[in-house]
Amino acid sequence: MGDTRVFKEEVLMKVTVVGAGNVGATVANVVALKKFAQEVVLIDIKEGVSEGKAMDMMQCSHALNFDTTVKGVTNDYAATADSDVVVVTSGLPRKPGMTREELVGVNAKIVKSVVEQALKYSPNAIFIIISNPMDAMTYLALKSTGLPRNRVIGMGGMLDSSRFRYYLSEALNAAGHPATPSDVDGMVIGGHNDKTMVPLVSIATLRGIPVTQLLSKEVLADVVQKTKVGGATLTGLLGTSAWYAPGASAATLVEAIALDAKKVIPCCVYLEGEYGEKELCVGVPIVLGKGGFEKVVDVKLEGEEKAKFEESVEAARAVNAQLGDALK
Ligand SMILES: NC(=O)C1=CN([C@@H]2O[C@H](COP(=O)(O)OP(=O)(O)OC[C@H]3O[C@@H](n4cnc5c(N)ncnc54)[C@H](O)[C@@H]3O)[C@@H](O)[C@H]2O)C=CC1
Numbered sequence: 001m002g003d004t005r006v007f008k009e010e011v012l013m014k015v016t017v018v019g020a021g022n023v024g025a026t027v028a029n030v031v032a033l034k035k036f037a038q039e040v041v042l043i044d045i046k047e048g049v050s051e052g053k054a055m056d057m058m059q060c061s062h063a064l065n066f067d068t069t070v071k072g073v074t075n076d077y078a079a080t081a082d083s084d085v086v087v088v089t090s091g092l093p094r095k096p097g098m099t100r101e102e103l104v105g106v107n108a109k110i111v112k113s114v115v116e117q118a119l120k121y122s123p124n125a126i127f128i129i130i131s132n133p134m135d136a137m138t139y140l141a142l143k144s145t146g147l148p149r150n151r152v153i154g155m156g157g158m159l160d161s162s163r164f165r166y167y168l169s170e171a172l173n174a175a176g177h178p179a180t181p182s183d184v185d186g187m188v189i190g191g192h193n194d195k196t197m198v199p200l201v202s203i204a205t206l207r208g209i210p211v212t213q214l215l216s217k218e219v220l221a222d223v224v225q226k227t228k229v230g231g232a233t234l235t236g237l238l239g240t241s242a243w244y245a246p247g248a249s250a251a252t253l254v255e256a257i258a259l260d261a262k263k264v265i266p267c268c269v270y271l272e273g274e275y276g277e278k279e280l281c282v283g284v285p286i287v288l289g290k291g292g293f294e295k296v297v298d299v300k301l302e303g304e305e306k307a308k309f310e311e312s313v314e315a316a317r318a319v320n321a322q323l324g325d326a327l328k
């Protein structure tokens with residue numbers, strides 16, 4: 001079968017994934033499949049679950065040809081020491097009928113405690129926050145650790161943009177323009193919530209052709225609405241929230257860091273005046289490379305999209321206000 005190792009000396013990356021549930025296990029699995037990391041440590045509080053999932057993944061390595069070591073541990077942060085990236089998925093998922101924001105109280109305690117423990121053992125790590133409500137959890141992780149803002153990144157925009165591309169491709173196909181989600185370019189910014197995320201219709205394209213030239217206003221409004229409630233739709237179908245696309249999206253962020261890819265990806269980061277905002281974390285396009293986020297990319301927002309982004313910022317601030325004592 002030959003040597004399939006793809007590690008370069010400078011890409012000997014160690015990744016910790018906190019939470020070995022649906023999303024965390026998927027992140028670990030996709031990171032291993034992508035073959036850029038030397039080691040993935042999966043950690044959970046449930047006895048045996050991380051160990052079992054890691055063992056199951058390692059037993060894929062022959063069939064799927066990867067050399068990453070996946071290790072599972074229960075509560076043993078020493079095993080996570082010197083990780084380059086820590087992905088935080090620990091916490092409750094929502095059930096059908098709930099909003100992500102309803103998870104704020106219970107997940108704030110979990111996220112604060114795991115970030116503090118992980119940081120003790122991996123003082124140089126970049127943190128990727130997944131737990132919901134993600135924008136508030138990213139803000140909490142940043143404020144409670146005092147880390148520089150480039151090392152605390154929330155994942156939501158990558159996933160919401162994938163859903164936007166998916167729904168755009170469906171609408172394009174129905175209108176007689178053959179398209180797969182990967183033929184479509186589209187970005188979602190703002191908060192990761194059902195009501196105020198901002199799919200940027202004005203700059204979405206099918207292989208360079210503006211979708212506004214191919215789809216009616218009514219169809220585009222429907223695509224936007226489906227994108228916004230994409231997570232709730234899946235939660236209704238599954239009885240718990242989604243994991244395949246969330247896991248793949250998080251692994252893609254880890255990969256961009258590992259390979260110093262300098263990819264432009266919408267992520268939730270702390271703003272210091274960009275987009276006219278400060279003192280909160282919300283989704284905007286950033287350049288992602290080995291130092292974490294290297295810069296915020298400015299998209300000139302106009303008209304309705306600008307107003308919608310401002311609404312989204314206000315919604316994110318309102319959830320941050322509920323963090324209360326967790327921020328102390
Ligand atoms: N940002 C995003 O785009 C997305 C966020 N999510 C969020 O990710 C989180 C995880 O979702 P799922 O994996 O589906 O849930 P899950 O219930 O399948 O897994 C969560 C895991 O976290 C573990 N956990 C709880 N407290 C812990 C602690 N203190 N330390 C370590 N592990 C702990 C649990 O034992 C469980 O195994 C939820 O908050 C969900 O809302 C889910 C999908 C997308």
Ligand SMILES: O=C([O-])CC(=O)C(=O)O
Nearest residue numbers: 094100231232235241242
């Ligand atoms: O919908 C949820 O609660 C989980 C999530 O954030 C997503 O899938 O977008």
